[in-house]
Amino acid sequence: MDEAIAAWRRIVSKYPDTDDASQAQYAIAKTLETKLGKLEDALEEYRKTAKGSRAADAQQAIARLTATSMTVATERVFRSDEMPKLKLVSRNVESVTVRAYKVDMQTYFRKMHLCPGRRGARHLADRSRHDVRVQGARLHEASGDGESRRGAAARRGEDGRDGGHH
Helix, strand or coil: CHHHHHHHHHHHHHCCCCHHHHHHHHHHHHHHHHHCCCHHHHHHHHHHCCCCCCHHHHHHHHHHHHCCEEEEECCCCCCCCCCCCCEEEEECCCCEEEEECCCCHHHHHHHHHHCCCCCCCCCCCCCCCEEEEECCCCCCCCECCCCCHHHHHHHCCCCCCCCCCC
16 A cells, blocks of 8 residues: 555656646545545545545545534344443544433323423433443544443443343
């Protein structure tokens, strides 16, 4: 990869402001991002691709690498006696606080039916909550460990909860 990057850099310096230079500059950035995982360096190289046929592609890559995003999902539906696992994937988010509430589903649906203006489970959740701080992600990189730390801690018995409906 280093040899290819060096060759592309020679093209950029020898033929600046040409379409070949644009192609080479974009190739440098794309290689740094996808093959070498050097996201900060890739972002810097994408920003140098200001002209030529790859300028629009570079702008899209810059937008993708600098955008803030987060997705929280479960891999499946969990039974009431199982400890659920959450997958949190984030990009350019330094920390996230996750609060999990215990909800009695019968009470939840009864109150939702009787008070249709109320939305969400916040008013039904019991007062105990477990806050988890998820940190350590690299800037510009999508990150996620596949499971909330709450799930792992609960299985180890560290949170003092009974492992029931979560």
